[in-house]
Amino acid sequence: MSGADLAAVEPLDEPAEDIPAEWTADDDWTDETLALLREMRAPHRRRRAGQIGYALYCVLLVLVVWGAIPSLGMFIQASMGTDYTAHGPALLAAMPSGIAAVGLATVLLLVRDGLWRGPVVPPRATADWLLAHPVRPHPVLRPWFWLSCALVLFPGLVTACGGMVALGLTARVPLPAALGWCLAGGACLPLLATCAGLLVERSDRAARWVRRLTPYATVLVVALGTQSALAAAGHRVGWLERLELWSGPWGWAGIAALAPTRAAVPGAWVAAGLLVVPTVACLVLADRAAASVPLHRLRERARAAAGVLAALRTVELRAARLAVTEASGGSRRLRVRLPVPRRPWLVVPWRDALALLRSPARLGRAVVLTVPALLCGVLAHGLRGIPSLAATAAALVLGYLAIAQLLEPARVETDDIRRASWSPYPVSGLMLRHAVVPTLLGVLLGLACSLVLLLSGGAATVWLAPAVVPALVGAGLVNACRGASRQDLMYSPKQGAGGGTGPAVFAAWYAAGPAVAVLVLTVPFATALRGTAPAQVGIAVLWALVLAAGLLRWAWGRARALPGQARPAGG
Template sequence: METAADPGEDAIAAEWTADDDWTDEALALLRALRAPHRRNRAKQAGFALYCTLLILVIWGGIPSLGLFLQASMGADYTRHGPDLLAAMPSGIAAVGLATLLLAVRDGLWRGPVVPPRATTDWLLAHPVRPRPVLRPWFWLSCGLAVFPGLVIAVGGMVALGLTERVGLPAALGWCLAGAVCLPLLGVCAGLLVQRSPLAARWARRLTPYVTVLILALAVQSALAVAGHPVRWLERVELWSGPWGWAGLAALAPTPAAVPGGGLAAALLVVPTVVCLVLADRAAAALSLPLLRERARTAAGVLAALRTVELRAARLAVAGASGSGRQLRVRLPVPRQSWLILYWRDALALLRAPARLGRAVLLTVPAVLCAVLAHGTRGGVSWAVTAVALLFGYLAVAQLLEPARIETDDVRRASWSPYPFAGLMLRHAVVPAVLGLVLAAGGAAVVLASGGGSAAWLAPLAVPALVAAGLVNACRGAARRDLLYRSSQAAGGSIGTVVFAAWYAAGPAVAVPVLALPFSAALRSGSAGSLSQATAVGLVLAVALLRWAWVRAGKLPAQARPGTVGRP
């Protein structure tokens, strides 16, 4: 994000001399004054680390040890080895590219160097050198980024040790090359985006294309597991950049090793060290106005998260990163007054093409999961169908933004001749039409590839999923009281579970209810199962629309003076 430097601050900084430098004394005094607070923060961080490690040991370490004990007693897990090796080239490239993209997107609104507001508003405004103040925050971001990489490297070691009988030290060492270097490269890229307006513009411009590439790599990985690998394309991806070099290093100790694994590891380590050195020097060159702006944004997002205002946090991040920019698109104004609402909804979506793009991208994994559910049985089929429906819900939820904007402040609906509940139901028309178009396109692709009539279940699920999204859009002010007023269970409070059920009530009802008949229809493909799934979908859509209508009818009363309303 572009920020203009303050000429007055530059002039003051130019007047500072060595005699005015009180950096060491100021930092020493602050360390002494903050000692009690720092001890409390250290205790909190230590407790959080302890809980994290305990969860990893209970849910990861002990089951992994049990699998190795079973393998030592004759259990054979090598049958999963070919599938793992087939998925690794494109899959690791997708994960690596996604890691870099997330780090770059973080640099658009926050960045790896974001000290607290007290530091930016008070300490850095005094004659102190910024380098000793800012460097610790950069290295803290590096440490936080490396920790998930270490967990992934250990997981890769376990997977390779069980399925390919690779030595654990060798597997861990080769996996660490990518799992450590890629997050560190991402932090350096985030710092570049944070301090360079040109890099930030390129990051915004390339994000849609990189997202499509990540999705394509994930699809290619799934096809490779299904027995349709493209070897020459995998070689190109493995040598295309750091995201591919990590795959080359991870494949090095396996039977599917590609020549050049050692070179790939060196190409990861050496540039990472160089980038860290350069980033360490560049961290002190960030402008004070930029740091102040980022600190305020980060504090606002954190406050929204603490008060469980997830939508407010998303809007704050989108506004700070420039993701909320709209295109100047025009549509002919309809002559019929009853079409004005649908014209406004369509125009709002066309002016925010990122939402349409995300809806298209999320439709792809929904269709792929439905195809996978067609070839599975039992509980696995139900689970994969539920995942497909969840992706479908997320796709249509992108199209319901006009309805969510309407419920952010019900006073915006004063122009409408309809009651507020009726207005909200009309907001579901455009998303339903667009969702049907996307689902019909996915079904047509499946049919062209040889799929059966069960492919038409995709458009049949759209009305219920749109209605579920409308239920969520009409939930009103956050019910934080559910976190504290719920009854105590034997294992502790269930307030978090109750709040999550209220917050995601629409999909929490729609996805499990639809998964049962849709899973049966995908497995059998008979006319009877398709009819049953259709009936369940339509009845559920009507019930959810009724629920949304009731919820929407309560929102104007909540927004009146003296009542609790959504900010």
């Protein structure tokens, strides 16, 4: 019989015996599996509950000692005649744009959290093993979404309590009314942002939009914060504040917080409804959508979260930040080319400039952080005493953070010292050459700040901005050359049961460069900002230049002590 005859006789639609049957409801063992896992994990859950309870106890203790007791003391003083209402007008003027800035920053942070972690983050064992079995994902993933909601709700409640205290003391608002209206934004806004983070976690398109809009949102947050500071100083723009308050949930929270005060905006109940109703609806929809996150994405997020947590446990903050950046999709890189220099000593500055041009986000962050640093300097100019010192220190810290964005090429070289093998210079000399481009760019930013202050009627103090840049660059290089993390500094056999100075010693080692810069420059810079004599400005500039030389020498010595540093050929 031929093959055609056999094909005609034998049935072609006979089911293959090796194809497994489709999973049906009769095969659903989800409840039994979860019950078994709960029983097996009971000892671990009890230990974990003890750890969480202790952490919660510590947090509540800090809030009571540093928040509740001082607030109660101020209320007692107010009942005995102390007047805090002098700060009320400035607070009410700063609230519209200030609350909008804080609210938009909260939304931005929680939405960007969905790029690398997300509200639904089960442990690696759950993502790698349990969800690969025929179990319903909703009972497994739903608790993790609500855990994220609880975690973001707690800071919102603390913020609402802080707003209640501030309004009660400065505006004499009844505490129940102040707390109720502040809770509308403090509770609803984080929950709305968490639901938006779940959308970003599920959708690649939403994630692309978040990455694209992040720079503009960041600039808007800084602009709103700047407007809040100007409004507190007496420069208000009423129509712009109304536009911001009605622009979205971040503004509706401000309308609700202002409702019990004399600066109330019409439509407070509408704003509260716009916060509460969409929040409830989004939570219902998010509860149903929590189970629809793809399994491969859950596995990626679980691995990323585990890596970041491991870095934080070993106090490797840079490793944690790099892990978050990589898991978030990284920053946008441009394909920019610069002419190759003909002189060898220009190669390192050329590479640094090219690296910064190809990562425009770093340049943008440096510019954005310069704005609040400038505002803090202007604020220190009009203050006296401790507030002036605090504002000056804040300006120096923000200035350092701005300059630190430009020092990434140096940090990349010291992350793995083998990367410096391309250079004919030792690492110590290479680090000093990495200071050229950040110093030039920082001085340009400082000169731009000086120009703005000169146009606004500033005096000789405007030249403090570019003068402080070399010292901040030196501080950044000291930190870049600190080497491997020294966790041993946190623990010592001499420490008793009550603890010791280990964490403080580790913090001093970790942030040695900027800490020294801020401590040394705060007093002379605050004195120069308070006064008008050019001699005081000259003394402050001299302090900054001497400190810059000392910090660069310190960075050079630290770089020489790095293990396995590259040496020049034949050296």
